[in-house]
Amino acid sequence: MFVRIVKLSFHEENIPAFLENFELMKDQIRNAPGNRFLELYQDKNNKSIFFTYSYWETETDLENYRNSGLFDTVWTFTKQLFNAKPEAWSVDKLVSLQ
Numbered sequence: 074m075f076v077r078i079v080k081l082s083f084h085e086e087n088i089p090a091f092l093e094n095f096e097l098m099k100d101q102i103r104n105a106p107g108n109r110f111l112e113l114y115q116d117k118n119n120k121s122i123f124f125t126y127s128y129w130e131t132e133t134d135l136e137n138y139r140n141s142g143l144f145d146t147v148w149t150f151t152k153q154l155f156n157a158k159p160e161a162w163s164v165d166k167l168v169s170l171q
Contacts, residue, residue: 074128077135080160081123087154088121102127105143107134121156125129131162153167 083091095113103111110128129135138144152159 074130074166075132075166076145076166077125077127078162078164079125079127081151081155082157082159083121083154083169085121087156091123091151091154094147094150095150098143101137101143102147103132105130105138105141108138130131135163 081091099111099113102108107130108127109130110126112126114126116122116124129138142152
């Protein structure tokens with residue numbers, strides 16, 4: 074399993090549209106095959122910056138999602154709202170303390 078971190082930056086006036094769409098789509102994204110976890114964070118100092126954290130069983134699962142109709146729907150809507158190019162990282166979790 075690995076973690077996918079995506080940084081998204083929006084025009085301030087587009088934040089409500091992004092949040093509304095995320096609310097509508099989050100369960101479908103979370104239930105995509107191979108997705109084990111999904112969270113959305115908002116930067117404390119710059120309210121226009123968000124991060125998604127998702128856990129994926131395999132890289133193939135993430136690629137299948139990225140090539141799905143669901144991703145196309147989500148991304149087509151979301152990318153219109155950006156004020157900067159999104160950034161993404163795939164990382165392996167080394168330590169987790171709770």
